[in-house]
Amino acid sequence: MAETVFTKILRGDIPSHKVYEDEHVLAFLDIGPLSYGHTLVIPKEPAVTLDALSDDAAAAIGRVLPRLCRAVKKVTGCDQYNVLQNNGPLAHQAVFHVHFHIIPKPNDDEGLGVDWPSSRLDPAKAQALAEAIRNAL
Numbered sequence: 001m002a003e004t005v006f007t008k009i010l011r012g013d014i015p016s017h018k019v020y021e022d023e024h025v026l027a028f029l030d031i032g033p034l035s036y037g038h039t040l041v042i043p044k045e046p047a048v049t050l051d052a053l054s055d056d057a058a059a060a061i062g063r064v065l066p067r068l069c070r071a072v073k074k075v076t077g078c079d080q081y082n083v084l085q086n087n088g089p090l091a092h093q094a095v096f097h098v099h100f101h102i103i104p105k106p107n108d109d110e111g112l113g114v115d116w117p118s119s120r121l122d123p124a125k126a127q128a129l130a131e132a133i134r135n136a137l
Helices: 003-011 055-076 124-135
Strands: 020-021 023-029 037-043 081-084 102-104
Touching: 003 023, 020 055, 023 055, 037 055, 055 081, 055 102
Parallel strands: none
Antiparallel strands: 020 023, 023 037, 037 102, 081 102
């Protein structure tokens, strides 16, 4: 895995505004926030995408992510928020180290804006697709 800005933050070469740290996870304020309280949550284990993360590192994030969301809500007074996680450049990943964004959504003008060009699930193909994913597990 190539060195990233998060690698440098983990190593202490770049300062950050830490909000949480344990043996497996670091959370800090985003320096380019979409809204007040925008927080990043990263595993200390190096992995580019979520599927490459170990079960232990993923579980560590899973344990702390809800607590961090509650803390961001309490401090910002914002009850609505997005949790965003991107994997790969086509999926808008900019830093190639697994990370989650907690982005408060106080109003229509602040926070994450999303265009969701949805389509319809083809019922004729859905069963085969679901089965293929189950088998891949």
